[in-house]
Amino acid sequence: MEDSAAPSESVYKSISVTVVIPCLNEEQGIEQVLSRMPEFVDEIIVVDNGSTDRTSEVARGFGATVIREDVRGYGRSYKKGFSIARGDVIVTLDGDHSYPPDAISYLLEAFLHLEADFLNASRFPVRDSRAMSLKHKFGNLVLSAAMSVLFFRWVRDSQSGMWVFRRSILERMRLESDGMAFSEEIKIEALRQAGIRFEEISIMYSSRLGEIKLNPWRDGFHNLAFLLRKRFGRRRR
Numbered sequence: 001m002e003d004s005a006a007p008s009e010s011v012y013k014s015i016s017v018t019v020v021i022p023c024l025n026e027e028q029g030i031e032q033v034l035s036r037m038p039e040f041v042d043e044i045i046v047v048d049n050g051s052t053d054r055t056s057e058v059a060r061g062f063g064a065t066v067i068r069e070d071v072r073g074y075g076r077s078y079k080k081g082f083s084i085a086r087g088d089v090i091v092t093l094d095g096d097h098s099y100p101p102d103a104i105s106y107l108l109e110a111f112l113h114l115e116a117d118f119l120n121a122s123r124f125p126v127r128d129s130r131a132m133s134l135k136h137k138f139g140n141l142v143l144s145a146a147m148s149v150l151f152f153r154w155v156r157d158s159q160s161g162m163w164v165f166r167r168s169i170l171e172r173m174r175l176e177s178d179g180m181a182f183s184e185e186i187k188i189e190a191l192r193q194a195g196i197r198f199e200e201i202s203i204m205y206s207s208r209l210g211e212i213k214l215n216p217w218r219d220g221f222h223n224l225a226f227l228l229r230k231r232f233g234r235r236r237r
């Protein structure tokens, strides 16, 4: 936080910023992420999804608010984190240091400049060839193309885990996924709701630190099936 006379001056251009990070055994990555967090961030929430390593201790050491979500799931973790966030704007990223914390200021600038309500940080084009395998690139391309066709809007990276959005739009979204499909669901909801302005810009993406948890085939097919259900399934009230 910035050293200032009035506490309100720590906010970024009059908006307060909360960063939410879901973590499942990310002791290595979270240290790198939090040590690079910009000073102007007002609140950092790390959602520990039942880690058995030192993720929580490391995060607390950097002054983050650590909450625990005992039921496994990426979406589940985000929903828990969002429920206690207080910032005007929420920024998300993984705890594995694959998304760049130092892009947050640039993303916020773009978010304000574009007058967006939801800004998606696209990992494409991937500049570091080690960051994403050909198989992952292909899977991402298929899923993003499917989402673009089904929801009539070109989205370059439907699976990106880095977003900037106004916290107030959450109450207009129907977020049902508890798993990895949460990432595409939040974008679909942003696209679907009238009055939510969706924008997308590129960031640098790097290879993750720590152990891989994603199961590309299982999660890929699940996310594709989720897209179809979300598009053609009955909308529950």
Ligand SMILES: Nc1nc2c(ncn2[C@@H]2O[C@H](COP(=O)(O)OP(=O)(O)OP(=O)(O)O)[C@@H](O)[C@H]2O)c(=O)[nH]1
Pocket: 021, 022, 023, 024, 025, 026, 049, 072, 073, 074, 077, 093, 094, 095, 096, 098, 161, 208, 212, 213, 214
């Ligand atoms: N896979 C998974 N990740 C979780 C879960 N709960 C929290 N997370 C965190 O959610 C973030 C995204 O998960 P990753 O495993 O990095 O998924 P990914 O980015 O699609 O895959 P990688 O390319 O391997 O980084 C990470 O910070 C995880 O620690 C969970 O139940 N499953």
Ligand SMILES: [Mg+2]
Pocket: 094, 096, 098, 208
């Ligand atoms: Mg990751």
